[in-house]
Amino acid sequence: MFDFTFxxxxxxxxxxxxxxxxxEYIPQGARVLMTYGGGSIKRNGVYEQVxxxxxxxxxxxxxxxxxxxxxxxxxxxxxxxxREGIDFLLAVGGGSVLDGTKFIAAAVPFExxxxxxxxxxxxxxxxxxxxxVLTLPGTGSEMNGYAVISHSAKRAKLAFxxxxxxxxxSALDPETTFSLxxxxxxxxxxxxxxxxxxxxxxxxxxxxxxxxxxxxxxxxLIEQAPRVxxxxxxxxxxxNIMWCATVALCGIVGVGVPQDxxxxxxxxxxxxxxxxxxxxxxxxxxxxxxxxxxEAKRAKILQYAERVWDIREGDEEARIDAAIQRxxxxxxxxxxxxxxxxxxxxxxxxxxxxSQLREHGMTALGEHGDITPEVAGSILELCL
Amino acid sequence: MFDFTFxxxxxxxxxxxxxxxxxEYIPQGARVLMTYGGGSIKRNGVYEQVxxxxxxxxxxxxxxxxxxxxxxxxxxxxxxxxREGIDFLLAVGGGSVLDGTKFIAAAVPFExxxxxxxxxxxxxxxxxxxxxVLTLPGTGSEMNGYAVISHSAKRAKLAFxxxxxxxxxSALDPETTFSLxxxxxxxxxxxxxxxxxxxxxxxxxxxxxxxxxxxxxxxxLIEQAPRVxxxxxxxxxxxNIMWCATVALCGIVGVGVPQDxxxxxxxxxxxxxxxxxxxxxxxxxxxxxxxxxxEAKRAKILQYAERVWDIREGDEEARIDAAIQRxxxxxxxxxxxxxxxxxxxxxxxxxxxxSQLREHGMTALGEHGDITPEVAGSILELCL
Numbered sequence: 001m002f003d004f005t006f007x008x009x010x011x012x013x014x015x016x017x018x019x020x021x022x023x024e025y026i027p028q029g030a031r032v033l034m035t036y037g038g039g040s041i042k043r044n045g046v047y048e049q050v051x052x053x054x055x056x057x058x059x060x061x062x063x064x065x066x067x068x069x070x071x072x073x074x075x076x077x078x079x080x081x082x083r084e085g086i087d088f089l090l091a092v093g094g095g096s097v098l099d100g101t102k103f104i105a106a107a108v109p110f111e112x113x114x115x116x117x118x119x120x121x122x123x124x125x126x127x128x129x130x131x132x133v134l135t136l137p138g139t140g141s142e143m144n145g146y147a148v149i150s151h152s153a154k155r156a157k158l159a160f161x162x163x164x165x166x167x168x169x170s171a172l173d174p175e176t177t178f179s180l181x182x183x184x185x186x187x188x189x190x191x192x193x194x195x196x197x198x199x200x201x202x203x204x205x206x207x208x209x210x211x212x213x214x215x216x217x218x219x220x221l222i223e224q225a226p227r228v229x230x231x232x233x234x235x236x237x238x239x240n241i242m243w244c245a246t247v248a249l250c251g252i253v254g255v256g257v258p259q260d261x262x263x264x265x266x267x268x269x270x271x272x273x274x275x276x277x278x279x280x281x282x283x284x285x286x287x288x289x290x291x292x293x294x295e296a297k298r299a300k301i302l303q304y305a306e307r308v309w310d311i312r313e314g315d316e317e318a319r320i321d322a323a324i325q326r327x328x329x330x331x332x333x334x335x336x337x338x339x340x341x342x343x344x345x346x347x348x349x350x351x352x353x354x355s356q357l358r359e360h361g362m363t364a365l366g367e368h369g370d371i372t373p374e375v376a377g378s379i380l381e382l383c384l
Numbered sequence: 385m386f387d388f389t390f391x392x393x394x395x396x397x398x399x400x401x402x403x404x405x406x407x408e409y410i411p412q413g414a415r416v417l418m419t420y421g422g423g424s425i426k427r428n429g430v431y432e433q434v435x436x437x438x439x440x441x442x443x444x445x446x447x448x449x450x451x452x453x454x455x456x457x458x459x460x461x462x463x464x465x466x467r468e469g470i471d472f473l474l475a476v477g478g479g480s481v482l483d484g485t486k487f488i489a490a491a492v493p494f495e496x497x498x499x500x501x502x503x504x505x506x507x508x509x510x511x512x513x514x515x516x517v518l519t520l521p522g523t524g525s526e527m528n529g530y531a532v533i534s535h536s537a538k539r540a541k542l543a544f545x546x547x548x549x550x551x552x553x554s555a556l557d558p559e560t561t562f563s564l565x566x567x568x569x570x571x572x573x574x575x576x577x578x579x580x581x582x583x584x585x586x587x588x589x590x591x592x593x594x595x596x597x598x599x600x601x602x603x604x605l606i607e608q609a610p611r612v613x614x615x616x617x618x619x620x621x622x623x624n625i626m627w628c629a630t631v632a633l634c635g636i637v638g639v640g641v642p643q644d645x646x647x648x649x650x651x652x653x654x655x656x657x658x659x660x661x662x663x664x665x666x667x668x669x670x671x672x673x674x675x676x677x678x679e680a681k682r683a684k685i686l687q688y689a690e691r692v693w694d695i696r697e698g699d700e701e702a703r704i705d706a707a708i709q710r711x712x713x714x715x716x717x718x719x720x721x722x723x724x725x726x727x728x729x730x731x732x733x734x735x736x737x738x739s740q741l742r743e744h745g746m747t748a749l750g751e752h753g754d755i756t757p758e759v760a761g762s763i764l765e766l767c768l
Contacts, residue, residue, distance in 0.1 A: 001399075001620055001623045001624065001627070002399070003398060003399025003400060003401070003402070004396075004398050004399060005395065005396065005397055005398070006395070006396040006398070007393075007394075007395035007396065008392070009391075009393045010391075011389065011390070011391035012388075012389065012390040012391065012639075013389055014387060014388050014389070014390065014639070014640065015385075015386070015387025015388060015640075016387060017387070018387070206620035206623075206624070207620075207623075207624070208603075208604045208607060208608070208624060209600060209601060209604045209624060209627055209628055209631065212596075212599075212600030212601075212603060212604060213597055213600050213631075215596075215600070216593060216596030216597050216599070216600050217593060217596075219592075219596060220592045220593045220596060223592060224592070236385055236590035236591075239385045239590075239591075239640075240385065240590070240591070240592060240593060243385070243593055243639075243640070244593055247593065247597075247636070252631070252636060255396075255398070255627075256398065256399075256623075256627070
């Protein structure tokens with residue numbers, strides 16, 4: 001096991017009525033900015049629940065934060081917060097709203113051009129405190145200090161992390177996810193699955209508890225996905241999916257082990273160039289990464305095959321092939337295609353994606369740092 | 385799944401050299417009390433490492449905190465902290481030192497008789513901040529807000545909990561556990577195992593991730609125990625056991641599910657009356673609780689039998705019997721007897737134990753609150 005530090009100060013309020021409980025954790029007298037996305041919260045009752053919880057505070061609103069939240073959309077909110085002296089942010093929505101709000105939080109006190117936080121990895125020394133009401137599980141942003149932000153003009157999608165942008169609290173009421181469209185439900189499941197795989201499917205370092213906790217999430221997702229896809233108002237299925245998503249990226253399964261994240265890095269470039277849903281890019285790239293790195297990941301793929309998919313027949317190559325195939329089939333089972341061609345993208349796209357990786361400094365990806373842009377190109381060939 | 389709140393603000397510093405890193409997290413200029421136990425830290429190098437880390441602080445020392453830390457031992461430390469204006473506590477040792485230090489932390493600002501925190505469940509409104517250097521994994525005290533304190537004069541062993549006594553940080557260097565005697569290593573393994581069982585072996589509430597995470601810890605303990613018993617200086621085995629102990633009681637496997645804790649409550653009375661090691665009392669009581677509550681726990685015992693012990697043959701009764709037997713054998717395999725008779729205690733002890741439970745208000749134990757003192761008596765019959 002590698003040495004590690006684990007510290008996750010976010011308070012999770014989970015269950016029916018969780019939104020009403022946020023009032024216990026917002027500072028008295030705070031000037032609050034409520035951020036949200038495309039307005040679905042005004043149709044499913046969440047907006048009213050949040051307004052009710054905030055009735056003792058002075059509240060500003062900033063809606064319209066889109067999927068893959070854009071720098072251009074967020075900067076006006078940064079100006080609003082500065083102008084109005086707002087001192088608490090409440091993100092209401094899915095991972096994009098949460099990520100965008102984390103960027104606002106870090107950008108407000110930042111001296112200079114806030115995009116440098118993403119592009120130049122400029123350190124974050126301060127942030128406006130924030131809380132969250134999660135309505136779309138998947139990204140895990142509700143219990144970590146990471147955010148991914150896009151820049152339209154630059155066609156870039158980049159991540160930053162800071163301990164200062166952990167939500168002080170996140171309210172997770174599974175009932176708020178009953179009205180999600182199947183596409184978003186499926187995206188969240190695949191996103192969660194791949195978050196675990198990025199922290200699990202590397203090489204063994206004698207860390208069996210982390211391995212088994214990762215497998216616990218994968219097995220639960222596989223078990224619960226059909227329930228929630230078939231019956232979107234199954235409370236326990238929604239609750240289980242929601243909790244899986246949070247645990248997957250709160251840090252607990254990734255401590256003391258190598259991590260990959262090549263699938264995410266390559267996927268981000270596909271989203272930046274072709275505007276394909278984040279989770280869909282992961283469903284395309286992960287099977288190809290498994291195939292391309294089957295030697296380096298051999299021991300862990302075989303463990304995954306046996307423990308997650310109960311694949312015990314055949315020689316090692318056959319079991320690895322079967323594990324990749326089962327992974328692909330799982331993504332397809334929730335309605336997510338796993339080939340670039342299914343999204344109308346062909347071989348001609350590969351040079352642009354590879355070029356973007358190079359431009360963003362993504363030149364040594366994966367747990368061994370050996371996925372160069374050239375290797376990424378060969379992985380993308382396997383995605384066609 | 386039940387509704388829940390999860391919040392664990394402790395920072396874990398894990399691995400080789402973790403002790404040196406505590407200096408990053410102790411407030412500058414703090415007046416520090418270093419607490420410890422019987423002095424083993426002066427023989428294994430931990431004392432010197434801590435002294436070195438603390439060289440920029442003014443430090444007081446308070447040693448001699450015993451297993452099952454006693455009110456009578458701790459109160460002089462409370463006086464010392466008050467007298468010297470100490471404002472940070474650093475517990476160096478195992479769960480007893482940590483628990484004792486949590487009591488000191490809560491007792492210092494307490495108005496009135498601090499024992500009321502235990503006996504009368506008087507609320508804790510303030511506490512001196514504390515950190516920890518863990519040298520004996522098992523209790524999980526390094527990452528939670530609980531402590532168990534004994535009172536010799538009253539022959540009582542009682543628990544309290546407060547969010548104010550979570551350690552600010554805990555340093556976990558597996559190398560510090562190399563010199564543990566086999567008895568203490570085994571106690572820690574059994575303690576951890578039973579902590580998980582208290583949160584797992586109840587009744588199903590459709591919370592499969594929590595179940596699988598609990599099973600992940602149990603399977604890892606079963607796998608790693610022989611390694612660490614055979615080779616006490618196996619770093620990875622020590623690291624795995626240490627991390628299991630922390631995760632087991634940091635709250636993550638117990639969110640949203642019913643919990644039992646009858647084994648602990650009954651075990652505490654045995655320790656209070658007969659001074660048997662905490663973990664040993666658990667090893668005696670748990671198999672008897674499983675036997676006595678086999679109907680109420682049926683579904684979970686069968687799941688435990690299959691997933692943890694791979695018991696698939698025979699009818700339900702046979703599989704339950706086998707699961708209880710395997711549990712008992714696991715405890716015995718690390719050298720811990722599982723019958724009261726092995727400790728020289730016979731049937732004549734039962735009335736006193738039952739009477740203590742009644743006296744301490746432990747009259748409705750277990751996940752259904754149906755383990756009355758009379759039922760506890762029948763459980764104790766099964767422990768003979």
